[in-house]
Amino acid sequence: MHLKKLFRLVLLIFGVAVTLSSCKVTKYVEADEHLLLKNEVQVDSVRLRSGKEYSYLRIKPNRRLLGAPLYLLLYNAGNPEAEKGFGHWVSGLGEAPAVIDSTNLRKSAEQLSRYYFNQGYFEAEADYRVECNDRKRAKVYYSVTKNEPYFIRNIDYQMNAPELEEIVVAQMDQLGFESGDQYNAKVLDKERGRLTELFRERGFYDFSKEFIYFEIDSALPGNLVDITMGIENKPVQEGDSIRYDPHTRFSLRNVNIVYRYRPDQEFGDTVSEYLGYRFYFNDELGFKPRLATDALLIEPGDRYRQSRVSRSYRHLINLKVFAGVNMDFVPVEGDSANHFLDAYVLLSPFKKQSLGLELEGTHTSGNFGAGGSVFYRNRNIFRGGQILEVRVTGALEAQ
16 A cells, blocks of 8 residues: 555656646756757767767766656756755755756767777867757767777886786786787776786785786887886885885784674683684683684685685675674784784674564465564574574464
8 A cells, every 4th residue: 555655646746747847847947058958979970879988978868757857847846946845855856957068068078088098099089069949958969080099019017026027927928918909998907907816816915906007108100009017016104204115925824713803892811722723702702613714714824815815704704603704914013024914803793592573464366464473593503603593484364
């Protein structure tokens, strides 16, 4: 019944909007403004009915439903100038008129030019033309000329990190681009992501894609470019100044498992060890140590590997014993030669026992009714991740 009433209310609002505002789509468009009715993009004189190009336009016509700008009509039917009340609420369901302005039109054209520039059309040109009528309505036509694309001639690299250079040189044949390919900035960015994952898998735990850059030299005869890949050194704060150090690999010194972790409290005052792992807790550890160590794929002494960290996190979540799972890695201070990390596995358990009630509606053979169940759940009943659930279910139907 509630859904039917809501549906009728929406239809009523739409009906009122159409009735009151069908001839007033420019009600809140000023005399020197124009409402955008249509965008059209042409690339090399070919009209595009759809495509990614349209996503770069900063002004888009008001949305339509069943061929009518109902969201604009809703906005006009209410009172957008009111701070509260029914008129304010009705206008809030709609959207303000899409009014064109020269700044956003120019930026839209620049975005289209940049879009094709990033695909290797370095000399792409984009412009726009506006058709207005005396009823404060307008259509905008964008025109793009791509011109000739540029292609990759040579690929080189330069970096001041010997360990990273070794990895890059060993996999140059796996780059996502090669000589002869058309330049594409998206492909280069994807390569930055691939190399970042590779480096983090090889021990560079704090490496990010922002350290990788590409220098593009297009001042060559013909439509050719040379690409040089570089890697910036890591900035390190030292007092009031910053120095830049080469990236280094890290290994794990200690793996610490913190039970009942809370960010506003110190770790538990009880410490125990199991298979080289350290456990921090208060009073009693709520699970057998093996429950956590079997889920973890990282061990003291291991080289840092991002994939093992991610899989360990998923394993702990999938136990359905811990409501919160986080993993932090802290560089060991004063260890400039060996480059170790201390790992902290931060666990917050679910409430061990819970009692609940679940209700639902039923509809069988045309008969409506209600059903429900009462359940008792015990998480980690034997301290090994086992979950016990007892559920009693019942239902009533009207005949």
